[in-house]
Amino acid sequence: MGALRNVVIAILVLSILTFIALFGQLPALRKTPIGWLQRALCLHLPNGLKYADQRATGGRLTSRSKRLGQYLFYEQNPVVLVHPTLPTHPHAKLSTLQIIFLLLLTLSSTLFLWNASHRLPTTLLFPIPLLLALPYSFTYLTVTHQTHFITPSNLHSRLRDYPYDHILFHPATPACRTCALPKPARSKHCSLCQRCVAKSDHHCPWVNNCLGRGNYRYFLALLLSLGILQIYGACLSLYILRPIYHSSSQTHPHNSWTDIGDAIVSAINQGGLSIAGVGLLAASTAALPLGLLVYHCYLIWAGMTTNESQKWADWRDDMGDGYVFKASRAQLRTWNRLRKYRGGGGDGGEWQRVNGHGQGGVAENPALSIGVEEGGDGSEVLWPTSSDQMVVRTNDGKPPVGQEALWTRIWGLDEVENLYDLGGWENFVEVMRGR
Template sequence: MGLLRTIALIVLGISFLVFVLFFGRLPALRRTPIATLHNIFFIRIPHGLVALDEAVTGRRLTRSLARFIDFMMNDRHPTVVIFFLALLAGGEFLYLPTAWPMMSTWHRVAGTIAVVLPYLFLYLAVMADPGYITPENHAYYMSLYPYDYSIFYPGQHCRTCGFLKPPRSKHCSICKRCIAKLDHHCIFINGCVGYGNHHWFLLLLLSTAVLTSYGALLGFSLLSDLIASRHPAWSLWPPRGMPMSQYLVTWTRGLQDNVCMGAVSLLATMTSPLVWGLLAYTVWLIYCGTTTNESLKWSDWKDDMDDGLAFKRRMSPDRTRDPRVESTWTRWPLGTQQVLVRTDDGMPPGPGGPGEGQWDRVWNIKDVENLYDMGFWDNLMDVFVRDYSFGSSREQPAVEGEVRIRKAPKPSCF
């Protein structure tokens, strides 16, 4: 029992630290204990260790460690992908020899599918083009989305690639490429999640979450059946007619008799919430019609709004697009209806610039329209269906440069 408890505590601790690392910087958790723990574990403690190393070794150890961390975090290498594959394959190698003879035909079929799908979707997510922007496809990516004049403005160039930045694109410092509709760089696929592979990444998260949950439930169910064969009064839950102490001791004995399957079931139980959390956050971003990159930009706007530095005014519905800096036609059924700007002194911007009418100070992110939010179904189709046609709104405007408004954009989720 002591060994299993130690293993469980170690796995639980690692899972919790990974959760804090991934979620601690999210805007939605900024003022929560998770953000506080992220600040302590990954900012204050490292800074304290750096100060200690500077006093003891003159920062020689820190510089060596910094070079290693810079390589691990800012260069493409398959280390984490190999670790992920080893974790999957190793767990299945320990789990299946004990569990397979006890599984029914239905569970064998379902289990085989659950095991195979994460490998398939990992391969597709890694091998798919995430949306690398090249001279040949630049015009195509320029026509996918319009500029919203809030977080994406026309006329901005990538200083590294030299491209005019398409709407919703970003340069990845790790991949050293500009990515269309960049969501984030994912170490688990050793590449970016963007317009071309977002759907494979989502399916990878879903299949992994299903695999860990299914493996945990099946493992504990099989272990419970083995325990019940020796203890007729045994019940998985609730423990009928059995004190809690005896219930836990019986569980421990069952795990010790089937260490491999029991350890993998515990690991799957503890990692499932992390995978489901990542999946839920990804689906929530799709619901909001945004990406991880854009959510961080909206978070910056929220801070400026709190300081009274943000202003907006309406965009003329019959404006003419400048073909030198933006596409004169996009597949998107909506055109921007607002211009959002920030000032350093908290005073409204002067005359000129895009838009028309009076500048209104914006205090709440809910008062800002998100041009890229078409509703959950259309947002989801935009992820899964390349060049998705938004009903009849796909047709080209009769007058070049005209923006047809099909419906009002939704307020930002942030």
């Protein structure tokens, strides 16, 4: 019993820690105990260890673990990448994390069904084949998806998917150095997949693929189906264990919390690892896929990807410091034309291009150097909304010199439009259509 209890405690602690690490960074949770714990775990604890290592070994452990981290997360290695396994999908690769996930799912369901199926009525067994088939099918679809990778042959279409918003994405961004292809709006190069990904969300080591345009919906379906399977498994285990608990209460009435605790422990004990252990594992970890699903629903509702939510968070911080200004692109163009007509003049405020390439003291104003709102190859973008806004971050907290009248300081994200937000429901429809 002691071993089972320890396993249960370890599972609970691990799920709580994972939850804190995953969700403590969310803007809504930043100023709550979850946010504080996340910073303590992910920021202060590593800093403290680094300091201790600096004093003890002169920083040797830190540099070694940094190299290991770099290897594990950003380079191809057996943990995140094992070799091609599916002849029909030569690019799909299995990772160790993925193998662990599939093994855990397969072993725990087999163990549970082997010992529990004869104790369950047919009506409760009936949905199991479907509930089990769904997570495997969605894993397969997420893992083998390839069309979100940007290639010379689909580049033209990918450039037409989304307009550049001139805040997070710019048509003037240099081409990807690895792929040697222009970067469509909302795309990102993945160092693990070694390719640029359309509407990049994030690289998921559990499915060993990038989530982006097309397979993001399968990933959401995987989270949902996995969460449902786990809850259903936990309910089945409760269904088997409850009579044991109740029968013990008839022979020995539960008068105190200790009695109730003892009865629960004895019911778990009689259920054994295959029923009580699997049930507890399912119940305690169901919050992970479902919590992640809720987080992704929030992102979809807000019209952004995980990648974009990080970029927006950087903007929000700079806005809070009062370093961000917005202007109308049409007005900036008119201003530029008039300035050229008058023979130029000394403008060129200390503005910094939003994509991080500092260009202090440029003579042209941002709207002209960034160009028109079509896709990079000049074809028309198939996106229902457009925007006239231009947003810049300045180095000195002052609006671009000579153009003060054209720029308004903005203090928060609510003052800028998110061009990729079509409205909550429409955003969901887009994702479900694989866009």
